[in-house]
Amino acid sequence: MHSSTPHSEQLLVIEPGGRAHHYWYDLWRYRELFLILAWRDVSVRYKQTVIGLLWALIRPLLTMVVFTIIFGRVAGLPSDGPIPYALMVFAGLLPWSLFAASINDAANSLIENERLISKVYFPRLIIPAATIIAALIDLAIGLLLLVIMMVVYQTLPSWQILLLPGFLLLAFITSLGPGLWLSALNLKYRDVRYIIPFSIQIGLYISPVGFSSSVIPEQWRLIYALNPMVGVIDGFRWALFGGQSPLYWPGFLISVSVALLLLWLGVRRFRDMERSLADWV
């Protein structure tokens, strides 16, 4: 220790509800911790499993094969225009995997970091948010794989590919809202974790992952778009395959609105619960 450190004149006022005033500023101040936690989640993930990186490749590839056979061959569902069925499935699997992994990891994140929460102050929001960054790395690996597949299938992207970052952001937002909400809920009610894998399983089949959302009858498409992942997945396909996978705009707008609503709800619920988090652990 050095006594040469200047005494900072920073003044901290702690009072009930006081965190609310400077919450977003605090979040910004703790951005380094956010990055380090995200980096920890990523490096632990790839260190813990022996096949680490390989696993990130095998999982979506195997799912793609199974879905192509079940939905494309056995059920005989049509693909989007001339796009090979496998490619279409894979393009849907990427955002879906991000969503599934984010929900699952975010939900468990607060419990896994219990010790941290009960001993140190920082805006708790960065814990579940950091797990989603880790899931984004998996998605990046998946995207590389997709590029290889597009080369193999000789499918060329068009100008829409430039909008892909926007859809990535949408995928992130769609995952963040429910992820935040579930993470706080899971810490308070310890049996929530049993419902999550089941819900993700159901979600996989009601979202257009193994099939194109164009197979949904026209009159149902607006209602179908209430599932925000419909917008995300359709958006991904549209951006990747250009005009060949047409985007149903009214539905897309509904999905985006639902995603934003969920984010708003998620942040609100999380902030409500955050105040007493340390009392529950």
Next chain:
Amino acid sequence: MPIAIHAEQLGKSYTLYHQRERSRYLALRDLVTERTQRIWRTTLDMIRGRPGALSGRSEEFWALRDLSFSVQQGEAVGIIGRNGAGKSTLLKILGRITEPSSGRVTIRGRVASLLEVGTGFHPELTGRENVFLNGSVLGMSRAEIRRKFDEIVAFADVERFLDTPVKRYSSGMYMRLAFAVAAHLEPEILLVDEVLAVGDAEFQKRCLGKMNDVVGEGRTVLFVSHNMAAIHQFCSRGLVLDRGQIVFAGTVEQATRFYTSHVQLLASNDLSERKDRQGSQWLRFTRVDILDAEGQLLQQVLSGQDIRLRFYYEAQQARSHVAVNVAFNVRNSQGMLLTNLNSTDVGEEDQTIYRSGYFECHWPRFNLRADSYSCALFCAINGETVDWIQHAAFVITVEDGNFHGTGKLIDRSQGDLLVDYTWSGGAA
């Protein structure tokens, strides 16, 4: 001297739920069942034309109430009090881990606390990675960590293992590294909770050493401990907390004297209000009495005395021929576990439980020296934990007595334990 910490009417309340809680945690299904039951009951009440009696099954509990105090910059303040007096809650509020329910605190300067040692360490990451992780968890910037990195590593003496995952570290190395990071924080205000920092003796020694440095440098320290000697050594002022309120504030000598003469003796061994318990609560301990051979209630035990500890309980129903396992353990004021008196070890298993009754433990010739011994209390029936108060369920206050009948006792420095022994010699 400017003020470092200023608290005004600080309070913290917890809501306690009285449900047949079997576990520490809430479960969503319980919430759903309870809500459904409530709706069902209200509906029934409405059908019967009765006003729905919405019985509030929760209760507010104030862990801290109306705390007002100031700490000047450079002051070392000891916070003294029994378990559950609110000491740790106070540090948690100052460390921003939990929010107060009322009042406010103004803090000038960077706060760090030694209860965070090793927090955030991940076993899979290497020593180097953990230094960065732990450092930023404790609030250092990356630039700051990079600047102090070599110093931290040298201090911890782990240069050769920097790129080894810390799960392969020995516990000593792990502790040294964790401590090194915390020691290179440069807080203006240091919070130390010795009660929570239950490390090994070596760790505690380092904590105290670190405190010595910090105090010597004229920084502000808040120190929570049961160890009066340590408080005396480091602190100039003392605050005595009891039941969430400041009952005394003054110099450290006055405060410790007040504590030993008032608070500790008043420590009733009444358990009925204790909330920090685990187990099914089918049986609940309500009181602990310490009696002498004549059945007189004792406030203090003299070593060498023949004592009986009587644990009163209330059970949900009377039952005979049940396997009862009742036990308590004994820790000295330094937190060292000395022994455990378990009924099953002496073979008293088959017993009768009454609606309200007591278990009694006979301890002939009490063989511990003067100190304040805090005990955990446990009871299991037919293998199921029914009540368990882990921290200081009750306290045995002991004064030195005439254990050997010679008026002599071992020197304090030679230990706490008195043994009934004789010496003799013979030709060999």
